[in-house]
Amino acid sequence: MPILxxxxxxxxxxxxxxxxxxxxxxxxxxxxxxxAELIIAGSDETxxxxxxxxxxxxxxxxxxxxxxxSKPEEAERLxxxxxxxHPPIDILINNVGGRRINTxxxxxxxxxxQRILDLNLTQAFILTKRIxxxxxxxxxxxxxxxxxxxxxxxxxxxxxxSYETSKGALTMxxxxxxxxxxxxxxxxxxxxxxxxxxDANKRWIGERPEFESEVATSIPMGRWGSPEEIGPLALYxxxxxxxxxxxxxxxxxxxxxxx
Numbered sequence: 001m002p003i004l005x006x007x008x009x010x011x012x013x014x015x016x017x018x019x020x021x022x023x024x025x026x027x028x029x030x031x032x033x034x035x036a037e038l039i040i041a042g043s044d045e046t047x048x049x050x051x052x053x054x055x056x057x058x059x060x061x062x063x064x065x066x067x068x069x070s071k072p073e074e075a076e077r078l079x080x081x082x083x084x085x086h087p088p089i090d091i092l093i094n095n096v097g098g099r100r101i102n103t104x105x106x107x108x109x110x111x112x113x114q115r116i117l118d119l120n121l122t123q124a125f126i127l128t129k130r131i132x133x134x135x136x137x138x139x140x141x142x143x144x145x146x147x148x149x150x151x152x153x154x155x156x157x158x159x160x161x162s163y164e165t166s167k168g169a170l171t172m173x174x175x176x177x178x179x180x181x182x183x184x185x186x187x188x189x190x191x192x193x194x195x196x197x198x199d200a201n202k203r204w205i206g207e208r209p210e211f212e213s214e215v216a217t218s219i220p221m222g223r224w225g226s227p228e229e230i231g232p233l234a235l236y237x238x239x240x241x242x243x244x245x246x247x248x249x250x251x252x253x254x255x256x257x258x259x
Contacts, residue, residue, distance in 0.1 A: 006241040010035030014091035014238065015082065015131060017069055017123070020047035022198035023146065023230050024095040025054075030231030031091065031238055032060035039086055041078055041096075043068040069096045069123040070115065079130040088138060091238045092131050094124040094170075095146045098200070099163040113162045120166035121173070128177060132186065141186035142238045147171045149194045149253050171249055178247035187246040189237050194253025196225040220255035 014031045018024040019040035032038045032055060040062060042048050048064040055062045063086065067078040082089060097120040101112055124145055135141030151167035171190055178188035195201065195215050201224070205212045216223050233252055236242050251257060 001240075003241075006243075007235055007239045008035055009091070009235075009239060012090040012238075013037045013039065013086070013088065014093065015039045015041065015089050015127075016093045016095055017041045017127065018096035019093070020044065020051040020064070022200070023193060023196060023227050024093070025051055026227045026229075026231045027093055027095065027234035028062070029055065029058070029060070029228075030235045032058075032062065034235055034239065036091065036238070038062040039082070039089070040064045041067050041069070043070070069127075070119040072118055072122050072126060075123040075126040076130075079127060082131060083134060088134065089131050090135070090138075090140065091142045091144075092127060093144045093146065093234065093238070094127055096120075096123060097146060097148075097167070097170075101162070105161055108162065116162035117166045117169075120163065121169050124170055125173065128173075128188075132177070132181070132188075135186050136181070136184045139185040141181075141184075142242075143174075143177070143186065143188040144234060144237050145170050145174045145188070145190040147174070147190040147192045147249060149192050149251060149257055151192060151249075152251075153257055174249065175247045182246050187237070187242065189242070189245060189247065190249045191230065191233060191237070192249050192251045192253070193230060194225065194251070194256045195219065196227055196230070198227055218256060218259060219253070220258055223254065225252065225254060 014036040016024050016028045019028040020042040028038050045066055052062055052064045068074045132143050147170050148167040150164045151171040154164050174188050174190040
């Protein structure tokens, strides 16, 4: 098979959670350009509509579904809809997640701790169990969990530690399911992004302009990542090009963890 054909996703259907903007949108675009039919799930209808218009305008096939995956019951509902109306799903990218709070551990309320764990971990478990589980009889599937370098390194300016904990658990969940499902032809890998200029981070920079240069100087490459730089990596993991890779955590951070 010619090498570039290994990246072709024609005939595959991919679900990208949190795919309406930022890293999720760029990963969706990369898979769509490789031929995949896209399903994007997100909590904000306006963002979903904008993503739908943008990707359709680029000639890609895309369906959007609204679901607030910070709530486990919404993750279950999404799975019900997908398994009923949009099977089969060949590629699952569990991209939804976030930090959203910066409360010191000693002051962190239990409900806030649980909310962040549900946002970053519980929904990924539910979708992996149900959408990934449906891949088993077909003997082929790709699951990509979006972790973080903070699964491997506690951010100095972070507080509360629910984010690092949930991303660390997601990383080990990736490895454990990869071991369980390798015999079924399903690969399960994780991407651990470092600092990227997503909309969320741009808002932080807007509130603290010095934050941009502070972070950039802590990265060997001297800059933040651009969201489109994650797309090729997601495509690799979603395609036959990565057929012998499972249980891996691929860091994409401009070298930040080196320092």
